[in-house]
Amino acid sequence: MQIPVVRNVLEANEKLADQVRRRLSAGKILTLNLISSPGAGKTSLLERTLRDLAGEFRMAVIEGDLQTDNDARRVAATGAQAVQINTEGGCHLNSSMILQALENIDLDGLDILFIENVGNLVCPVEFDCGEDAKIALLSVAEGDDKPEKYPLLFNLARAMILNKIDLLPHVDFDTRRARNFATRLNRDLAVFEVSCRSGQGLESWYDWLRAMRAAKRDGVLPGQEASA
Amino acid sequence: MQIPVVRNVLEANEKLADQVRRRLSAGKILTLNLISSPGAGKTSLLERTLRDLAGEFRMAVIEGDLQTDNDARRVAATGAQAVQINTEGGCHLNSSMILQALENIDLDGLDILFIENVGNLVCPVEFDCGEDAKIALLSVAEGDDKPEKYPLLFNLARAMILNKIDLLPHVDFDTRRARNFATRLNRDLAVFEVSCRSGQGLESWYDWLRAMRAAKRDGVLPGQEASA
Numbered sequence: 001m002q003i004p005v006v007r008n009v010l011e012a013n014e015k016l017a018d019q020v021r022r023r024l025s026a027g028k029i030l031t032l033n034l035i036s037s038p039g040a041g042k043t044s045l046l047e048r049t050l051r052d053l054a055g056e057f058r059m060a061v062i063e064g065d066l067q068t069d070n071d072a073r074r075v076a077a078t079g080a081q082a083v084q085i086n087t088e089g090g091c092h093l094n095s096s097m098i099l100q101a102l103e104n105i106d107l108d109g110l111d112i113l114f115i116e117n118v119g120n121l122v123c124p125v126e127f128d129c130g131e132d133a134k135i136a137l138l139s140v141a142e143g144d145d146k147p148e149k150y151p152l153l154f155n156l157a158r159a160m161i162l163n164k165i166d167l168l169p170h171v172d173f174d175t176r177r178a179r180n181f182a183t184r185l186n187r188d189l190a191v192f193e194v195s196c197r198s199g200q201g202l203e204s205w206y207d208w209l210r211a212m213r214a215a216k217r218d219g220v221l222p223g224q225e226a227s228a
Numbered sequence: 229m230q231i232p233v234v235r236n237v238l239e240a241n242e243k244l245a246d247q248v249r250r251r252l253s254a255g256k257i258l259t260l261n262l263i264s265s266p267g268a269g270k271t272s273l274l275e276r277t278l279r280d281l282a283g284e285f286r287m288a289v290i291e292g293d294l295q296t297d298n299d300a301r302r303v304a305a306t307g308a309q310a311v312q313i314n315t316e317g318g319c320h321l322n323s324s325m326i327l328q329a330l331e332n333i334d335l336d337g338l339d340i341l342f343i344e345n346v347g348n349l350v351c352p353v354e355f356d357c358g359e360d361a362k363i364a365l366l367s368v369a370e371g372d373d374k375p376e377k378y379p380l381l382f383n384l385a386r387a388m389i390l391n392k393i394d395l396l397p398h399v400d401f402d403t404r405r406a407r408n409f410a411t412r413l414n415r416d417l418a419v420f421e422v423s424c425r426s427g428q429g430l431e432s433w434y435d436w437l438r439a440m441r442a443a444k445r446d447g448v449l450p451g452q453e454a455s456a
Contacts, residue, residue, distance in 0.1 A: 038265045038349050038378065039370025066350065068377055089380065091319065091350035119377075121266050122294065122319035122348055141369030141395065142267025149296055149347075150266065152317065167369065170398055 013127055016095035020130025023102065024113060030209075030216040031113045033129050035153055036137035037146075038119030041163040043071045044196040045137065045205075046114055050078040053206060057111035057213065062101045064093040064118045071116060081105055092124040093117050111213055121150040132221055133158035133212070136182075140164050140173040147181035154182040159190040159208060166195040241355055244323035248358025251330065252341060258437075258444040259341045261357050263381055264365035265374075266347030269391040271299045272424040273365065273433075274342055278306040281434060285339035285441065290329045292321040292346045299344060309333055320352040321345050339441055349378040360449055361386035361440070364410075368392050368401040375409035382410040387418040387436060394423040 024031050034042045043063075050059055060081035063072040072084035083101045085093060093115065105113070115131060117124040125134070136157035138146055141164055147154040154160060160182050162175060175193065183189050190208055194201035215221040252259050262270045271291075278287055288309035291300040300312035311329045313321060321343065333341070343359060345352040353362070364385035366374055369392055375382040382388060388410050390403065403421065411417050418436055422429035443449040 037267060037347070037370075038374055039367070065377055067379060068373075070373060070377070089350075091348075118350070119265070120319075120348055120350055122317075122346070123351065139267070139369060141367060141392065142265075145296075145298060146266055149293055149298070151295060164369065167395065167398055170395055 010126070013094050013096070016099055017128035017130040020095050020098050020102070021132075024107070024130065025216075027107050027110060028217045028219075029107060029110045029113050030213045030221075031115065031131045032212075033115045033117060033124075033131035033134045034137060035117045035121070035124045035134055035157070036119060037121050037139070037142055040119070040137045040139040040142065041196050042116045042119070042137055043074050045161065045163065045194070046075050046116060047078055048196050048199070048202060049114075049206070049209070050075060050080045052202065053209070054079060056210075058109050059112045059114065060105050060110055061114045061116060062093075062098060062105075063116050064097070066090065066118065075116075087118060091118060091120050091122075092127050093129055094127045095130050098129045112209065121146070121153055125153045125156060132216060136160045137163055138178065139167075140175070141167055141171055143172075144174045144178040145181075147178055147185065151185055154189070155185045157186070157189060159192065159205075161205065162191065162193045163196060165193050165200060166198050238354070241322050241324070244327055245356035245358040248323050248326050248330070249360075252335070252358065253444075255335050255338060256445045256447075257335060257338045257341050258441045258449075259343065259359045260440075261343045261345060261352075261359035261362045262365060263345045263349070263352045263362055263385070264347060265349050265367070265370055268347070268365045268367040268370065269424050270344045270347070270365055271302050273389065273391065273422070274303050274344060275306055276424050276427070276430060277342075277434070277437070278303060278308045280430065281437070282307060284438075286337050287340045287342065288333050288338055289342045289344060290321075290326060290333070291344050292325070294318065294346065303344075315346060319346060319348050319350075320355050321357055322355045323358050326357045340437065349374070349381055353381045353384060360444060364388045365391055366406065367395075368403070369395055369399050371400075372402045372406040373409075375406055375413065379413055382417070383413045385414070385417060387420065387433075389433065390419065390421045391424060393421050393428060394426050 061075045069084040072082040076082040134157045192205045289303045297312040300310040304310040362385045420433045
């Protein structure tokens with residue numbers, strides 16, 4: 001009895017995710033779904049990115065949290081559009097929530113839409129939100145074994161951001177070990193080592209965003225239909 | 229259609245959790261369910277605790293992970309009994325898994341059973357594993373807003389361990405803010421500030437374990453029926 005219900009939930013989610021994707025692709029809006037443990041630094045990464053690229057791109061953020069609008073306030077302070085989804089205990093965002101959130105975003109002329117998922121390395125990975133790519137964040141304070149222990153995210157993500165590298169002298173984290181696990185699962189994974197505190201390494205992440213945005217605009221993002 | 233199914237899953241879980249609790253209470257075994265984000269330091273806390281209290285208590289660990297038996301190997305290296313549950317993608321442990329794991333543990337003369345749940349601040353909180361108490365771990369690298377953003381765990385836990393306090397000089401974490409959020413939710417919450425790396429603060433945690441174990445033995449744990 002249970003398995004068909006779960007399957008229907010996932011199927012219903014896929015259909016709505018396709019609606020989200022069609023709508024955002026019509027505007028050539030690059031859409032990225034950020035997934036990590038609680039406290040890995042998704043919001044800090046967005047704050048830096050939104051400020052540093054404000055002159056280049058129009059960007060908006062959909063924030064997902066069980067409770068509070070703390071994160072939406074933080075990103076709105078950068079001047080970007082922000083919408084908060086409260087899941088009221090739910091462990092992940094889904095495409096139906098994204099469709100509702102889009103009603104509150106001015107998509108006109110938007111270049112990049114970030115979705116900050118609920119902090120959770122497991123459940124958000126299974127629910128397509130209509131994004132072009134998932135981005136996995138991992139704080140070096142969490143340990144280098146996380147790609148091995150939570151493989152699905154690192155397998156499906158298009159980029160992995162190792163954050164808080166300013167803490168490397170103070171923790172036991174072998175960057176090469178984390179990279180090796182993750183890239184063995186996923187040969188095409190782009191990896192960035194950054195500190196949102198010091199700003200170190202962010203330029204490579206920005207270059208990747210620029211390339212992804214250009215590919216989306218030109219309709220040549222892998223997995224995207226080339227537009228005439 | 230979906231809600232009744234979910235309710236049945238939770239109800240079925242409660243029934244098996246009662247079975248687990250009866251079985252462990254018959255042996256006066258204190259059972260603690262450790263819940264945290266990935267990488268907050270549950271396994272490191274267990275490694276220290278199992279080594280430091282090896283002369284005082286007989287202890288065993290049930291490890292929950294999506295994949296790998298890394299954590300069970302780490303705790304078994306201390307000499308404690310360890311059983312690994314692999315959830316194969318599942319985001320939490322449940323009482324049916326615990327019942328199966330108990331088949332592989334020698335309960336005779338056991339004082340304390342630790343359950344290390346899947347790294348996830350959301351889903352494990354909703355599934356009773358038959359424990360006497362939930363323990364919430366929070367690494368100071370995760371941010372002081374976590375009790376506010378993930379309130380259910382901090383509301384239901386009997387103790388909160390703020391781990392990795394050796395990193396406090398290098399991160400923006402206001403210990404008082406985290407404590408205030410958590411204890412406002414839960415006035416009876418015991419709070420420990422520890423570093424599993426340096427050993428700082430562990431003695432208070434051990435004293436609490438000793439008191440809980442004595443209360444369990446004497447049948448006076450709050451919520452426990454006094455045994456004659």
